[in-house]
Amino acid sequence: GAGVSQTPSNKVTEKGKYVELRCDPISGHTALYWYRQSLGQGPEFLIYFQGTGAADDSGLPNDRFFAVRPEGSVSTLKIQRTERGDSAVYLCASSRQGRDSPLHFGNGTRLTVT
Amino acid sequence: QKEVEQNSGPLSVPEGAIASLNCTYSDRVSQSFFWYRQYSGKSPELIMSIYSNGDKEDGRFTAQLNKASQYVSLLIRDSQPSDSATYLCAVLTSSNTGKLIFGQGTTLQVKP
Numbered sequence A: 001g002a003g004v005s006q007t008p009s010n011k012v013t014e015k016g017k018y019v020e021l022r023c024d025p026i027s028g029h030t031a032l033y034w035y036r037q038s039l040g041q042g043p044e045f046l047i048y049f050q051g052t053g054a055a056d057d058s059g060l061p062n063d064r065f066f067a068v069r070p071e072g073s074v075s076t077l078k079i080q081r082t083e084r085g086d087s088a089v090y091l092c093a094s095s096r097q098g099r100d101s102p103l104h105f106g107n108g109t110r111l112t113v114t
Numbered sequence B: 001q002k003e004v005e006q007n008s009g010p011l012s013v014p015e016g017a018i019a020s021l022n023c024t025y026s027d028r029v030s031q032s033f034f035w036y037r038q039y040s041g042k043s044p045e046l047i048m049s050i051y052s053n054g055d056k057e058d059g060r061f062t063a064q065l066n067k068a069s070q071y072v073s074l075l076i077r078d079s080q081p082s083d084s085a086t087y088l089c090a091v092l093t094s095s096n097t098g099k100l101i102f103g104q105g106t107t108l109q110v111k112p
Helices: none
Strands: A005-007 A010-013 A019-024 A031-037 A044-050 A053-056 A065-068 A075-079 A088-095 A109-113 B011-014 B019-025 B032-038 B045-050 B054-058 B061-066 B071-076 B085-092 B100-102 B106-111
Touching: A005 A088, A010 A019, A019 A088, A019 A109, A031 A075, A044 A065, A044 A075, A044 B100, A075 A088, B011 B019, B019 B032, B019 B085, B019 B106, B032 B061, B032 B071, B045 B054, B045 B061, B045 B071, B071 B085
Parallel strands: A010 A109, B011 B106
Antiparallel strands: A005 A019, A019 A075, A031 A044, A031 A088, A044 A053, A065 A075, A088 A109, B019 B071, B032 B045, B032 B085, B054 B061, B061 B071, B085 B100, B085 B106
């Protein structure tokens, strides 16, 4: 596809469960970002990959959150022991380079923790 | 203090008027600034980028940057109802990691 693809589009899970959110960036984009957005707020930075490595993971709220990008393309955001406060839209974005290049966002995954 | 601050609004303007959206940032050495537009239920899309002090115009949009005042603004001329959306200011931090920080966004309502 031409754009950033995120799956699933919606995920409902019970408190305490484990979830994985997937992001397939635009082909050739080396930079990949994860953001979290709550209603009425701007996107909150979580983590940024340049290639396979996490260049900046300072936004991950705690050790329940983890993200990987093993082959420098698809990325998975993993959340352990989900809490109701994790409910939000998780946005993935990619760009050609990490700096000064526009981010192209996916449609997001809406996570609801019951 | 938040790294990037915006008035959440809503900012309401009549059709055809100029809408002025403002943003301040805390990292004095930030070099790159962006405006994204987000329609309700959709993802953000880039509308403007600016890197140097002064004005940058693209169609009905003008971005203004004042690094001394740590201030970025977006002007929308001849506002249309289709411009009604949330406008997000984003700042590339001074770190070398490419971390892009967003403000909370300003909701713009253009009334016919």
